[in-house]
Amino acid sequence: xxxxxxxxxxxxxxxxxxxxxxxxxxxxxxxxxxxxxxxxxxxxxxxxxxxxxxxxxxxxxxxxxxxxxxxxxxxxxxxxxxxxxxxxxxxxxxxxxxxxxxxxxxxxxxxxxxxxxxxxxxxxxxxxxxxxxxxxxxxxxxxxxxxxxxxxxxxxxxxxxxxxxxxxxxxxxxxxxxxxxxxxxxxxxxxxxxxxxxxxxxxxxxxxxxxxxxxxxxxxxxxxxxxxxxxxxxxxxxxxxxxxxxxxxxxxxxxxxxxxxxxxxxxxxxxxxxxxxxxxxxxxxxxxxxxxxxxxxxxxxxxxxxxxxxxxxxxxxxxxxxxxxxxxxxxxxxxxxxxxxxxxxxxxxxxxxxxxxxxxxxxxxxxxxxxxxxxxxxxxxxxx
Amino acid sequence: xxxxxxxxxxxxxxxxxxxxxxxxxxxxxxxxxxxxxxxxxxxxxxxxxxxxxxxxxxxxxxxxxxxxxxxxxxxxxxxxxxxxxxxxxxxxxxxxxxxxxxxxxxxxxxxxxxxxxxxxxxxxxxxxxxxxxxxxxxxxxxxxxxxxxxxxxxxxxxxxxxxxxxxxxxxxxxxxxxxxxxxxxxxxxxxxxxxxxxxxxxxxxxxxxxxxxxxxxxxxxxxxxxxxxxxxxxxxxxxxxxxxxxxxxxxxxxxxxxxxxxxxxx
Numbered sequence: 001x002x003x004x005x006x007x008x009x010x011x012x013x014x015x016x017x018x019x020x021x022x023x024x025x026x027x028x029x030x031x032x033x034x035x036x037x038x039x040x041x042x043x044x045x046x047x048x049x050x051x052x053x054x055x056x057x058x059x060x061x062x063x064x065x066x067x068x069x070x071x072x073x074x075x076x077x078x079x080x081x082x083x084x085x086x087x088x089x090x091x092x093x094x095x096x097x098x099x100x101x102x103x104x105x106x107x108x109x110x111x112x113x114x115x116x117x118x119x120x121x122x123x124x125x126x127x128x129x130x131x132x133x134x135x136x137x138x139x140x141x142x143x144x145x146x147x148x149x150x151x152x153x154x155x156x157x158x159x160x161x162x163x164x165x166x167x168x169x170x171x172x173x174x175x176x177x178x179x180x181x182x183x184x185x186x187x188x189x190x191x192x193x194x195x196x197x198x199x200x201x202x203x204x205x206x207x208x209x210x211x212x213x214x215x216x217x218x219x220x221x222x223x224x225x226x227x228x229x230x231x232x233x234x235x236x237x238x239x240x241x242x243x244x245x246x247x248x249x250x251x252x253x254x255x256x257x258x259x260x261x262x263x264x265x266x267x268x269x270x271x272x273x274x275x276x277x278x279x280x281x282x283x284x285x286x287x288x289x290x291x292x293x294x295x296x297x298x299x300x301x302x303x304x305x306x307x308x309x310x311x312x313x314x315x316x317x318x319x320x321x322x323x324x325x326x327x328x329x330x331x332x333x334x335x336x337x338x339x340x341x342x343x344x345x346x347x348x349x350x351x352x353x354x355x356x357x358x359x360x361x362x363x364x365x366x367x368x369x370x371x372x373x374x375x376x377x378x379x380x381x382x383x384x
Numbered sequence: 385x386x387x388x389x390x391x392x393x394x395x396x397x398x399x400x401x402x403x404x405x406x407x408x409x410x411x412x413x414x415x416x417x418x419x420x421x422x423x424x425x426x427x428x429x430x431x432x433x434x435x436x437x438x439x440x441x442x443x444x445x446x447x448x449x450x451x452x453x454x455x456x457x458x459x460x461x462x463x464x465x466x467x468x469x470x471x472x473x474x475x476x477x478x479x480x481x482x483x484x485x486x487x488x489x490x491x492x493x494x495x496x497x498x499x500x501x502x503x504x505x506x507x508x509x510x511x512x513x514x515x516x517x518x519x520x521x522x523x524x525x526x527x528x529x530x531x532x533x534x535x536x537x538x539x540x541x542x543x544x545x546x547x548x549x550x551x552x553x554x555x556x557x558x559x560x561x562x563x564x565x566x567x568x569x570x571x572x573x574x575x576x577x578x579x580x581x582x583x584x585x586x587x588x589x590x591x592x593x594x595x596x597x598x599x600x601x602x603x604x605x606x607x608x609x610x611x612x613x614x615x616x617x618x619x620x621x622x623x624x625x626x627x628x629x630x631x632x633x634x635x636x637x638x639x640x641x642x643x644x645x646x647x648x649x650x
Contacts (some may be wrong), residue, residue, distance in 0.1 A: 286626020
């Protein structure tokens with residue numbers, strides 16, 4: 001079915017089709033609508049979900065953990081301060097290997113308070129052990145949220161699916177949706193290995209684990225994350241067969257013979273596409289590499305792709321205060337360090353707090369990368 | 385009234401071999417509670433917050449729990465129980481679980497009076513059906529006896545030391561039981577392992593309550609209260625009877641200050 005939906009509406013609609021067993025959530029701009037709209041589906045009896053309107057995001061994530069341990073398919077949604085408040089519990093969800101799926105309308109972090117889109121919230125959760133997807137369009141958000149359920153359950157790891165706050169969460173797009181039954185058949189039912197409510201086979205979840213075993217648990221969790229990429233690719237292929245839409249983990253846009261490319265995540269990829277087209281029309285050899293999955297970091301794919309280019313601009317919609325370039329920049333320079341080619345890599349930080357990022361800004365960045373004229377370690381795009 | 389001879393036949397769902405201090409009031413209380421939990425004839429699933437109980441009952445690869453137990457974080461026993469109860473409800477409603485189960489959440493006074501109060505309040509307001517047991521030893525004993533919102537006026541702790549000017553905690557404890565009553569939940573009680581028959585009766589009432597229930601259990605701590613391990617039960621009894629326990633400095637009058645059950649019908 002073809003529908004006009006904002007990012008939040010598309011997420012809520014996908015959640016209706018997923019029909020999770022439990023949703024526990026707390027309102028926060030700009031993700032509020034996701035669960036607000038979903039509660040209508042609950043109220044109209046269109047889903048079987050037990051909806052828990054908790055008193056904080058901390059309790060939202062905790063209730064999700066409690067329900068997921070009981071074998072349920074569990075979802076939530078949040079943004080910004082809400083994700084920051086959940087921080088403690090994110091690590092616990094991942095450490096317990098629970099496939100909770102969270103829709104995030106990415107937003108900046110206080111202070112100063114700002115409700116608009118950047119990647120500060122998700123990237124601050126980078127080391128929590130969650131899979132992280134960044135979407136370019138509302139369509140991709142809808143498709144990714146459905147895929148994330150299957151990926152998370154196969155990987156036994158939680159997954160975060162981000163759309164940029166307001167830029168996607170509140171902008172309407174034409175999207176193609178699947179039928180409810182198609183989504184439900186695609187996902188099947190969650191098959192957990194353990195269930196807390198199975199009292200005949202009692203389990204202890206979350207024991208104190210000290211010097212003698214902690215490291216082994218963490219190592220096993222890390223290995224779980226290391227093995228996620230093939231699962232993502234498998235699920236994407238399965239999804240492609242039913243939906244006819246495919247999203248590579250790493251997309252190269254007009255990168256053939258490119259001398260300079262930019263790498264980035266999220267909605268600004270659409271903006272950069274326009275800039276690339278304009279510059280290609282002028283005969284300039286530029287392209288874009290879109291990264292859709294931030295965790296697991298697909299370092300082998302990144303390396304394979306990026307060594308082909310002489311100059312690379314890495315664009316972060318978040319700053320890691322006083323680190324050696326933006327968070328994605330440091331990842332990518334690490335990935336490229338042991339290659340013979342060692343391309344030039346430049347760090348750009350743009351669009352914090354929803355600061356407008358126009359095709360002209362993108363052209364400026366591409367032009368700079370192409371000419372290799374960068375004096376500063378980090379270029380802050382468009383800041384006064 | 386329960387008979388010890390009958391209770392002794394129940395299974396030890398909180399088994400021996402855990403690492404609590406000798407004479408630990410919390411371990412005694414939890415053992416009695418898990419014996420009492422069987423009097424309903426229904427299986428129980430449990431949650432606990434970080435603290436002494438979690439540390440002494442569940443150091444991997446050992447466990448004292450003969451029932452399902454989940455620990456997530458310090459302030460989260462009630463919110464974890466919310467999730468477990470939501471799962472229970474949806475599985476029952478959709479016909480994927482066909483038996484009744486009772487849920488018990490444990491928290492110490494730090495995890496209940498202080499850092500976990502918001503999560504507890506929210507869970508009660510949402511009317512999840514579970515029993516919350518606060519094992520209250522009136523300070524942060526697990527981290528080494530720091531003052532909590534449950535510590536009494538004048539009590540010496542490692543963060544309210546008696547010195548040339550200091551005389552112990554300068555504030556009164558909060559009356560958590562009254563706060564719980566104010567939530568209008570169907571069952572709120574106070575108990576002590578020193579009055580085991582009373583505690584077990586209250587456990588049974590709480591588990592039979594259709595809705596959230598709460599029991600505040602005084603658990604003398606030999607480390608924090610500084611007494612020999614053989615005196616736990618006696619000290620608990622004295623605390624209740626002489627008003628030196630947690631019921632002494634609250635809104636309760638001396639006439640009512642013996643272990644009181646406060647029941648408000650929703």
